Amino acid sequence: MSSFTIRQLEYFVASVEAGSLTGAAKLCQVSHAGIANGLNELERTVGTQLLVRRKAKGVVPTAAGRAMLPLARNMLRDAAGIDLLGQSGQEELTGELVIGCNLALSPVLIPLIASEFADQHPKVHVVFRERPGAEILQLIREGQVDAGLMLQRQMPNDLEYVSICPVRVKVALAISHPLATRTSISLAELAREPAITPDGPALKAMLSVLEEAGVEPDIRWTLSSPETIRAMVSRGLGYSLLNVFPPISDTGGPAVAAVPVNDQLSGNALVMALPPRRRRISTVEKLSEILHGAEVRALLT
Structure with missing residues (x-):
């Protein structure tokens, strides 16, 4: 049986993921030389080249390296599980x-x-x-x-x-909004109201929800901070869709109503x-x- 070590497998996986020995050394918190030596020993033990090392261009896995990568990852996960068993008897984590x-x-x-x-x-x-x-x-x-x-x-x-x-998707509404006391709401009921949306990937997610419900939103503002969106909503400047609404007592932030959506939407978690x-x-x-x-x-x- 090959006598490679878990540490050598860690160096190999880190090198592939980082794309360079320098990046792998940073991830593993060891020296560049330590990574290189560990990889050399691993390749010697398994009897084949796993990485092509290109000066100033990083590393790429060979065909053998690509085949070995999922096996190495599984072995690292299994080793981590063994480590967990060893720590399970400890009274307190550190x-x-x-x-x-x-x-x-x-x-x-x-x-x-x-x-x-x-x-x-x-x-x-x-x-x-x-x-x-x-x-x-x-x-x-x-x-x-x-x-x-x-x-x-x-x-x-x-x-x-x-x-x-x-x-579950919820609609954020000002507590004075006529629909704020409802137990659930259809997004179509908000089709003519101004929408306040997050930016970046969260905007794409919100738009996909509205599209799934057949609603084309009237977007008035696009903002980065969830708390800013919440503050705008609390002033009655529009509605928003947020998945998480901290209890008012936890944040001290502006009060909004969180009304669950009753549309049949794709699940989120x-x-x-x-x-x-x-x-x-x-x-x-x-x-x-x-x-x-x-x-x-x-x-x-």
């Missing part, structure tokens, strides 16, 4: 957990996650990266976060994710996206446990 969170989700999820870890595992240093969805995806691909909290409609095909719970190479799996599993709790589901559905 270390750092870096979480990327979509800006629209962060007002609800970050306070909940922070308080849960503070109560249950205070020795875990939880770091949050609040970014728009596209930037969170980039952080995940680069391995700069241990997990990313996103909506399923934002997820590309090349990233793995864990589905947490369904998310909160997901936990994972980088190609998982690290600190025990803390990520704990995060998943928190997210699957009843409190998160109650806030999103």
